[in-house]
Amino acid sequence: MFVLTEMEDDIRVAPHDLHRPHLTAVSSEIKAKYFDKVLRNVGLCVSLHDLQAVEGGFIFPSDPGPHFTVRFRLVVFSPFVGEVLVGRLVKCDATGLSVSLDFFSDIHIPHYNLQEPSVFDEEEKLWVWKFNDNDMFLDMDEMIRFKVVSVKYPPLPVEQEKGATAFATMEIVGDINGDGLGLLSWWS
């Protein structure tokens, strides 16, 4: 689920931070710049693992902040295709399910990736898996085990209509069609 990503960047420490040890100041700058941001084709940055090299500290003309060339490793949420994850079911509609890990919510399980046969119950607005004459409801807020089918990084839209949902920079498509997948309570 998590990988280490080695990065190199030019980090500018603001002049008002110069009283702090420069490693601390550089770490805070990295925190502000990278945490909770998606690196395209890499994943969602969660934390700083370590600083490997901090060089430079040069001051350029008319810029009072020193610039450091920093090599560091980030902890990145980057599930691989075929990985099994456990999340919470947050939304159900006719197109499929929305699953959330607490820190990442753009996980969608389309209706064709549900256990077969599954139907959408219009009254309760929930998906139901009809297994051997039993109705297994996919209730909200239940823990669900799914397999990652693909991780997409859609390009930024040029225009968005008013009132559209916030754009997702990283989307995971999941699959619960298989033995052991679906609600945890089904298989325990």
Add this chain to the structure above:
Amino acid sequence: MKVLQPCAGLLTNHEVFQLLTDRGAMGAVDVSQGGMGPAAIECQVYRYLCAAPAATQTRAAVAACTERAASFGLTRAETLQLVNLRPSQPVEAHLIISDCEMRLPGDRVEQLLQAVEETLPAAPEVEGTEEEAAAVEGVEFWQMFLCGA
């Protein structure tokens, strides 16, 4: 900004959990600019991992499990998932390991589950984590109130 290596190494959930604990992620979110306290994302990942098997594991347990699993011929990704998910039933093992019937015939799956059972501690109880989650949420709500968010 240069990405030198997109994947310099895989991390088990336990290693991330350990890192976040060291950074103080169980406390309140640090909303001050340029502070060294935990960021919101770190607290959220910490909360997620508190309910996962990673929360009760230790480095020694993970190393022991990896060593025992080595004799079963699993790939790195499969061993990683074994440690992260701590399967207790054959159906979960079949999910993680591709071509399971061919590679682990007969009793081998049971032996693998036995090895996992013996080396890794049990996953945390749901009640305990709910309390912890409520405690963290309570603190975060207070923070939001303070910041007028």
